[in-house]
Amino acid sequence: MIALFKKRRFNDYLNDTFDFFKKDGKHFFGAYFTINGVFLLLLTVFIYFISKVYFEVIFSEINNNGNSSYNYAETFLSENFALIIFGGFFFVLLTLLFTLINFAFPVIYLSEYEKNNGANFSSKEIFKRLKAKAGRLFLFFILSLFIIAPILMIIFAILILLCFIIIGIPLLMIAIPLLFSLMSLTLYHYLNNEDGFFSSIGKAFGYIFNQFWPIVGSTMIMYMIIQVTLTILSMIPYVIAMVIIFTSANTSGSSDTEALSSLGITMTILFVFTTILNYVFNNLLMINQGMMYYSRREHIENKSSFYEIDSIGNHFE
Template sequence: MFQLFKKRNFSEYISDTFLFFKENGAHFFRNYFIINGTLLILLVALSYFVFKVYFELIFSNIGSTSSNFLDDYFNNNIGLIIGVFIVFFLLILFVSLVNYTFPVLYLKLLDQHKGQPFDAKEIIDEFKSSFGKVVIFFLVIFLLSITVGLLIMGLLVAMMFIIIGFVLAIILIPALIAFVQFSFYEYMNAEIGVFDALGKGYSKLTQNFWPIVGSTIIMYVIIQIVVSIFSAIPYIIGIASMFTSLENQSSQEEAFSTFGIMMVIVMCISLLLSYVLNNLLVVNNGVIYYSLREENENKNTINDIDLIGTDGE
């Protein structure tokens, strides 16, 4: 059984994240795709449609004699565009909530079951019972993002005219990611309010700030590298196909059509991988969260003492 409550250093924050997936990855992702697979398929299918229409509009406008081509299209299809946008937005919102909450609930159940097996139904039941809490938490985070968050981002952008702004962004963005995730773990594991959870999340972030920020940066970079590698393959194929079509004196429309399809595939792959690989980042912060709890609560030490008493009986 993977040990959640364990005192860890910086290198163990990273190595134990991969150890978790080595030991529990098959069970984790099997339940992940049982719960989130259909939603991801719907999202990718809708994304394919949206991106395909977008690129067709862009490339069909090349060489067009009408200066109001895009305006005419939007005016003639305004109802469809608004409808698709609303469905797309709501689907992304719901998939994001499920995707972000799944690893938090998985680790919570892993702790509760003490190595005993559990299935997707238990995770779904846990999600249903806490859905209201999840919505409230992210609603508060959204409101804070468009107030305090925009102010912070504005200051960072202003400071980017000098080098220190870039340095602060590299530190502050992963710190904010870890802060929100620690707060969410705290909120989902304790009967406390959102703002109490945010306070505890901040305390945990400052408890071991630099190793936490460093670990979050490394995980984020790994995710971006993997996404870039898999997304680059269809992109390169699309570029090569476009130039091959032009060299063979094929029609310009055919060349741009092939490139557009490949770009749609790139966007869909990037979207899908971003959701799936985000588990790596959330689990990493979960490993850190339980490690910090062990430092504060000494749960393993207490359990060992209880076991000694049990053995004595």
Template structure:
């Protein structure tokens, strides 16, 4: 059984994140896809249809340009404006719902793991349902409290980039804000505290071991971006390479149209793959934040002896 309550340094915060998935990854992701998979599939389908409408407009414009007709894409988009707006609204609604659900899932999972070594999908759903009110309140309240603070901090950091000091600040402020948000969310959902109390406690936890917490967050975010960026860019690079190698020395309008069509297809696959991988690998960051949260709680509450007593019955079975 993975030990949540444990005092950890920087290397252990990163290493135990991968240890968690080594021990619980199969169970974690199986339940993740059972709970979130349907909504994720709907989101990917909606994104596909939006891109299909947009790319068809580009193809119409390409063919119109080759035939001497101007403003073809404007005509196409005007004719399909209602469809495009409807799909966009549906996509935003599903994306927001899925993002909130994906954020709540690891909190519910770790809350159950805190007390039990075995639990089912229904147990996770029950925890999420029991906390749905607090989850919605947290994200709505954060739109008016946390998000403006984060935006001001980001704007100031980007402004300082012009005098160079902002560049290192960005590498500190971005993961620090992410960590503050996550620690506050974990504390708000895992306890009976109010929103502002959880926000204050999350900030206190962040300050408690600032550099290990921010450093591990930055490392996990960097790993995620490298993996997602590398994998998702493969279809796009295939499309670009295929287009330039085929078009070399050939000026036929039909060949150009076919190659641009293939490039757009690869771009669509790239976007869908990037979206899918972002939701999947986001779990590594969120679990890392949970490990930070329980480690900092251990520093303050000394829960290890209690956990070891609880595990005696598990080992004897």
């Protein structure tokens, strides 16, 4: 197993994250898709149909030179108003629920991983812990939404304004990973302890500012790795699809309507694909934050020394 309680430096955060997925990634994602599979499937279906309708409206305007796009949109809205309202409400609810579970899953997984000395547990145990922590998870979301989110919006608004005098650009590059780590480490502490929300934020501040640059730098690099990978994975099929669509249109003499229809379907599928990948790749960031959480706990609790003593005792037995 990967030792969670370990004093880490900058490169250790990255190396241990990738080592974890090399060793236990199959078990992790097996449990991830078992628990999140239904939510992911429903979300995929909703995103597909929403994207499909959106691109139909957009390409209808292009195809008809803007003459009937508004009529198409108004007709669709009037005929499906109730369905759109109900579907939109359900989609937002589903997205929020899945996002919460998606962020909480790595936290619970690492907690079970540490408790069982490795990947010696099933997805049922993770599901039980998720149910047990559902109340605290919901409270975390509410407090974050109504207290932390407005503060973060003000901070980002100031930083964006500062970008006009250059200084805001480096500050923004530091603020994004810093605030992500702050909220992630708060969630780790909040779900793994009985401390309150604001006490957990205080603990997260302590974790970060005792090792500021390794934590912020590791988070920034992990985020960049994920974004570059996502860009490559989404651009390759996009370019191939564009070449096939326009080549076939030119050789077969297909109409502009058919070409735009094919383009719309391609864009819809790619949007669904990249959305799913974003959720899946988010696990790399959260496991990376988990390495930071357990590393900072090791500095405080020094648990690895106790594990070594226990292992010596087991060898003598």
